[in-house]
Amino acid sequence: MRTVRLAANLLAADLGNLAAEVKRLEEAHVDAIHVDVMDGHFVPYFALGTEIVQVVRKMTRLPIEVHLMIQQPDRYARAFVEAGADLLIVHLEAYHDPRRTIALVQEMGCRCSLAINPMTLAEKAWPLLKTVDQLLCMSVNPGFMGQPFIIEVLEKVRLARCHRDKNHLQFDIAVEGGVSDETVGPCVTAGANQVVIGGPLFIPKDAVETTRLLRSRANEVGAGG
Numbered sequence: 001m002r003t004v005r006l007a008a009n010l011l012a013a014d015l016g017n018l019a020a021e022v023k024r025l026e027e028a029h030v031d032a033i034h035v036d037v038m039d040g041h042f043v044p045y046f047a048l049g050t051e052i053v054q055v056v057r058k059m060t061r062l063p064i065e066v067h068l069m070i071q072q073p074d075r076y077a078r079a080f081v082e083a084g085a086d087l088l089i090v091h092l093e094a095y096h097d098p099r100r101t102i103a104l105v106q107e108m109g110c111r112c113s114l115a116i117n118p119m120t121l122a123e124k125a126w127p128l129l130k131t132v133d134q135l136l137c138m139s140v141n142p143g144f145m146g147q148p149f150i151i152e153v154l155e156k157v158r159l160a161r162c163h164r165d166k167n168h169l170q171f172d173i174a175v176e177g178g179v180s181d182e183t184v185g186p187c188v189t190a191g192a193n194q195v196v197i198g199g200p201l202f203i204p205k206d207a208v209e210t211t212r213l214l215r216s217r218a219n220e221v222g223a224g225g
Helices: 015-027 050-059 075-084 097-105 123-127 153-167 184-192 209-219
Strands: 005-009 032-039 064-069 087-091 110-116 134-138 172-176 194-197
Touching: 005 172, 005 209, 015 032, 015 209, 032 050, 050 064, 050 075, 064 075, 075 087, 075 097, 087 097, 087 134, 097 110, 097 123, 110 123, 110 172, 123 153, 134 153, 153 172, 153 184, 184 194, 184 209, 194 209
Parallel strands: 005 032, 005 194, 032 064, 064 087, 087 110, 110 134, 134 172, 172 194
Antiparallel strands: none
């Protein structure tokens, strides 16, 4: 049984009060801080960069996940690892050789995750799952905040869990996009052992209570894996 981990998506935070937001997340006992990086090409918007990773790294000992929603993750991987990333997430759909990028990241001593978009068949990731530390299933289309959870992605999570168990692999399964107290349970039931939480952690005043509720909902159905 795998413990369900909660990562807080910093893109939903008040970046003008970053120190206070990071402290609030620490007090809420989240398991990691998730940083979405967007290049305006792979996705329509620009968001965050190495500078914010460097700043957050100085503020906390929490693990930092950097999600590269960019066309050429291989070109910028080293900069984000050096900035302080503990996990680097690269997209299968980006313009690169995923196998080489994964190897590059891990050679630098950083964990690597492979992300797949909602319209990407899960089976396309199978050849790479022997080498990655995590598979991230996007449950919204990347690049836009506030989208509703795409329920069909749960079947992809289930398939990934079955593939992992059948082949005796060790990668974690994460879900990002539209995860809330209503959808975290189904994610875990399908096989996820990590979820990325955005708005629900930052909109309410009491992040501690929100984290407690999310963990409770996840534990009700048991850890995925």
